[in-house]
Structure formats: C-alpha cells, structure tokens
Amino acid sequence: MKNIIFPPARAVQDTIYIPSSKSISNRMLVIRSLAGSDAVLENLSESDDTAVMIRALQDSSGIRDVGHAGTALRFLTAYFAVQGTLVVLTGSERLRQRPVGPLVDALRSLGAKIGYLEKEGCPPLEISGRLTRGGDVRVSGNISSQFISALMMIGPLLDGGLRIELTGEVVSATYIRMTLALMNRCGIGATFTGNEIRIPQQSYRVEPMRVESDWSAASYWYLVSALLPGSGIILSGLSAKSLQGDAVAMRLFEPLGVESRSVDEGMLLVSSETVKPASVEHDFSGCPDLVQTFAAALCSLGVPFRFSGTRTLRIKETDRIAALQKEMARLGFVIRAGEEGAWIAWEGDRCDPVASPVIRTYDDHRMAMSFAPLAVRYPGLAIDDPGVVTKSYPAYWEHLQKAGFRVMEG
CATH class of the missing domain: 3.65.10.10 (Enolpyruvate transferase domain)
Known part of the structure; x- marks a missing residue:
C-alpha cells in the first residue's frame, strides 16, 4: 500500500494539534x-x-x-x-x-x-x-x-x-x-x-x-511552512521553553523564511518569501531526528548543505543515511556521506529523477513524514508503507489532509 499526495491549492492557514513527546x-x-x-x-x-x-x-x-x-x-x-x-x-x-x-x-x-x-x-x-x-x-x-x-x-x-x-x-x-x-x-x-x-x-x-508536545513532530510543519510561503500554522501545545533538543527547529528554519511566534495556543509559524542562504552547515549531534526533514527542505529549496554529527543515523530504525541517499536520488539529488556517517552533504549535484517516484520508508516513520511534504514540489509523490507513521505520530496523514493536502491510497 502507498499514499499518493497532492499539495494544497494555497498556503496553509490552520491549527495542528501536535502529539506529545x-x-x-x-x-x-x-x-x-x-x-x-x-x-x-x-x-x-x-x-x-x-x-x-x-x-x-x-x-x-x-x-x-x-x-x-x-x-x-x-x-x-x-x-x-x-x-x-x-x-x-x-x-x-x-x-x-x-x-x-x-x-x-x-x-x-x-x-x-x-x-x-x-x-x-x-x-x-x-x-x-x-x-x-x-x-x-x-x-x-x-x-x-x-x-x-x-x-x-x-x-x-x-x-x-x-x-x-x-x-x-x-x-x-x-x-x-x-x-x-x-x-x-x-x-x-x-x-x-x-x-x-x-x-x-x-x-x-x-x-x-x-507531558509537553513533540518538537520532532513539529519539524514536519516547519517543512510545510518553508515550502509554502504565506502560511500561518499554529502548532497547539508547543512551547519554546522545552526540554527537547529538537526545539532547535525554530532556529534552523528561520533562514528559510519561517518565523516562530509564541501564542496562547502554542507556537505560530509564519512563513514568507526570503532570500535563501548560499549554503548551510550544522552539527546535528544534539538533534539527529531532524536530519531527514532539514535535508529534504534544503534540497527542495536548492540550498547546498553539510551536516556533521550524523554518525548515529546508521543505527536508527533503518540506516537513515543510506535511506536518505537512495530516496533523494529518486527526486534527482546526489547526497554524499563521510566515513561511518560522520557527515552528509548535498553540494548541488543532481542526477536524473525517477518518473512518478515512490518513496520507500524502510520501516522508518521519519522517512515517511519528512518526504510527504515534498509533494508541494512533486505533486503526486507516493509514499510506500504509510502506516509506519504510527510509531510516533499516528494522526500525521489526517493532519496533512486537514491542512489541505490531498492524500489518496494507491
């Protein structure tokens, strides 16, 4: 089974009830x-x-x-x-x-x-x-x-x-x-x-x-916001004063045009067109679960990057470095990796994309959730084994549809 995803007709204006950490x-x-x-x-x-x-x-x-x-x-x-x-x-x-x-x-x-x-x-x-x-x-x-x-x-x-x-x-x-x-x-x-x-x-x-709301889950909405300038998304229950290292998403996505504002309901994401950075470097040793999401964002926006602190990605639900390389290649991006996964980088190199790509998830919930928003750039993008999201965010597909994405079983 797979989900075939089409983007919203316009920027997202919605409140999303983020799951707890x-x-x-x-x-x-x-x-x-x-x-x-x-x-x-x-x-x-x-x-x-x-x-x-x-x-x-x-x-x-x-x-x-x-x-x-x-x-x-x-x-x-x-x-x-x-x-x-x-x-x-x-x-x-x-x-x-x-x-x-x-x-x-x-x-x-x-x-x-x-x-x-x-x-x-x-x-x-x-x-x-x-x-x-x-x-x-x-x-x-x-x-x-x-x-x-x-x-x-x-x-x-x-x-x-x-x-x-x-x-x-x-x-x-x-x-x-x-x-x-x-x-x-x-x-x-x-x-x-x-x-x-x-x-x-x-x-x-x-x-x-x-228990406070989950910043890892919030990161996918930062990706949606970055890809759809003009969005205003409230992430309910989310706080800037967090124990979670993934709260760094606020800072990571700011140069991509996503502003974070604390409001009574949680966190308001306001995105706008902005001049993107020439390139990005970041040490992800404190927030490895954000690597796939931020890599997907930067590739889609044409911003080269080099990430360090990625060694532990080899021993996650899947080898996340190998999975990211394979699936981004389906979309035409060549991601390189250092020995033992010490770093990964996209230097602007492209390859021929696959027609009608189907993204494999490798039993990894974060592969599904970090690639699905890319339907904004690739309408009709398919995600294989979409049920893997229940590992951390069971309502993910429902929330995407609520935000205006069209999700069809294929």
Whole structure:
C-alpha cells in the first residue's frame, strides 16, 4: 500500500494539534515504574513506541516483545536488570540487528546478569537476577544517548549510586540533559559536568505532570511552512521553553523564511518569501531526528548543505543515511556521506529523477513524514508503507489532509 499526495491549492492557514513527546513520555513511564508510583502522567504520547513501553511495563509474562521500538529495548534492558525477575527481551527482525552491546557491557560490569540468546551484541536478551551494586562505569560518549539514559535512570536504585564517565566525543547530549532534568524533577540530585554524570542513591518522588508536545513532530510543519510561503500554522501545545533538543527547529528554519511566534495556543509559524542562504552547515549531534526533514527542505529549496554529527543515523530504525541517499536520488539529488556517517552533504549535484517516484520508508516513520511534504514540489509523490507513521505520530496523514493536502491510497 502507498499514499499518493497532492499539495494544497494555497498556503496553509490552520491549527495542528501536535502529539506529545514520546521521548519524555517513555522516560517518565520508566521513572514512574522504578519509583513504584501511580502518579498521573497527562498527555502521554499515543505513539506505537509509547504503547509498547506501557505494555512491557505492565506485562507479567517472561517474554517482552517490543517490536520495532529501540527506545523500549534499551530502557527496559536496564530496567529489568534491577527487577529481580527472569525476562527475555526481544523484538522485530530489524530490532534484532540493532546493537545493544555497549549497554549490556556496562550493566555487566556492575554485576548484571544478561545473556545473548542469538547474535552476540544484539537482542534477544535474557535478563535475570537483581543488580544492586553501584559504582563507576565507563561508556563511550559517541554511542546512542539512549544507552546512557538507560543507565542513568536506574542509578538512584543502586547501592552508592552511579558515576558514569563518558569517553570521547559526546553525541546527543541534549537527550542526556533531558533525562537528567526529568530525574531531578522527580527528586534526584544528579549532575552532568564535563564528561561525568553523577547520580546519588536516592528515592524517586514522582508528582503528577503533563507531558509537553513533540518538537520532532513539529519539524514536519516547519517543512510545510518553508515550502509554502504565506502560511500561518499554529502548532497547539508547543512551547519554546522545552526540554527537547529538537526545539532547535525554530532556529534552523528561520533562514528559510519561517518565523516562530509564541501564542496562547502554542507556537505560530509564519512563513514568507526570503532570500535563501548560499549554503548551510550544522552539527546535528544534539538533534539527529531532524536530519531527514532539514535535508529534504534544503534540497527542495536548492540550498547546498553539510551536516556533521550524523554518525548515529546508521543505527536508527533503518540506516537513515543510506535511506536518505537512495530516496533523494529518486527526486534527482546526489547526497554524499563521510566515513561511518560522520557527515552528509548535498553540494548541488543532481542526477536524473525517477518518473512518478515512490518513496520507500524502510520501516522508518521519519522517512515517511519528512518526504510527504515534498509533494508541494512533486505533486503526486507516493509514499510506500504509510502506516509506519504510527510509531510516533499516528494522526500525521489526517493532519496533512486537514491542512489541505490531498492524500489518496494507491
């Protein structure tokens, strides 16, 4: 199945009810469960990832299948290491190829009992016993920040707390700071200074809270605004004062003619014709989920770019660098990448576009949502496997139609 998309007849004037942050939702669900609390978490994400997390935390069976949810796998690996029950963590075929070795090694160094049931370094995992000993652990800073966040959240439960030393370059530090802020909001006096995270042995105190709206989801509307000058889109519930690194979208899209204004309802995006920059450079280590969206925007607007901090894109839902290269080539753009994905760039090079292109999504929700707005430039653009958006933004296609896009099943 695929969705065939046609653009609105005019610039968009609408209010979009942005989903809540799954990053915050998933962290708070783990923290609440570690605390043994029943505090109300309002506005939880309705994404597949959060639904998986809720089921896994509530389930009492010995096998927890998290599907495609890499976040759930990583957070739950640490979570179950301190629970004292025998659990097998598994997931989809793609998830079973995603490395979890650095997290397992760190937990084992503290005394956790975790075994690989198939391929070394990858799920499924068998977790048994109860980890109680804290201490010092060294973790590479250039791995997924979710490994580090997973360790952080169990730190207060360990004897003597936990000290995490990050070696090398620290990527996605914004997500580490998000985890730190949420933990400290729940009564933990954790610190992150230089390359060292210190987490004291303390008890979580979880109070009712409302989860803020999702800046990753908002980025697709920034793309729509940039492609349709004259738009005025209110993103309901969105705040400039955010824990999310993806709030940098406000600054990224400003040179492309999109102004962000805080209003009572949330954030108002006002777009206008503007002289585009000659080229753009940006370090995405703190906001890797924006890479596909911003790359799609710049290519469509004819602005060359060079992005650094993209190494972790190789181990997302798909190899996002390879996927971006293949699918942008269908539209006529040649994107280059550095060794191990250290950088990606479009230098203005073009290739012959495919007639009536169908964009593959590779089981990756962000591929679907970052390419769909390009129908403004390519009317009739088709997106394969459109249902992948439920991973983070179930109402995405409905919202596009509400904004004036025509979406047809093909």
